[in-house]
């Protein structure tokens with residue numbers, strides 16, 4: 001199954017293409033240049049003629065959903081996305097507190113970058129399962145946004161963990177406060193994710209390390225953060 005996965009590292013958020021015997025499914029659709037990068041990556045792997053059947057969205061931030069409507073229109077793919085971020089898909093999210101900065105950046109970016117709202121075929125909730133890539137289960141990991149969700153493969157014990165953290169070697173970090181709806185809740189989601197039976201995690205903002213290495217980095221971050229929290 002490892003061979004049936006491509007990580008596409010577009011500017012901003014990266015995203016994933018998963019292939020099974022039915023065709024290809026995407027987890028998010030990347031940011032600027034994502035569409036071209038996707039087609040190039042699929043051709044390079046020899047998957048250029050395989051149908052793109054579905055798009056699974058991790059959360060409503062623009063760097064993850066910019067290309068969703070375009071790819072869905074081009075391919076006829078269905079869209080499944082977390083219920084609690086529905087306003088984002090309509091291009092109409094509300095941000096509070098420090099996250100208002102993100103709200104401002106996104107409202108400036110949507111028209112410039114040509115964001116088109118989209119309608120989902122399915123709104124996802126915690127525990128939902130999808131018959132994709134031998135089965136993925138939705139794990140609601142709120143805090144970064146209200147709907148922010150990961151997708152767990154029981155077969156590989158891997159979690160596509162979206163923006164739970166950014167994984168870049170010694171520079172791995174939790175998302176900055178202004179990108180989070182609720183940073184405390186986001187941290188709690190990170191430590192709760194580690195309670196899953198995990199062999200690896202696959203973040204959206206990451207270098208090309210293996211899922212196993214990303215998992216070690218997440219564990220270290222959570223340990224360090226819990227150390228900071230108990231300090232007087």
Ligand SMILES: [Zn+2]
Nearest residue numbers: 059061144163
């Ligand atoms: Zn995000």
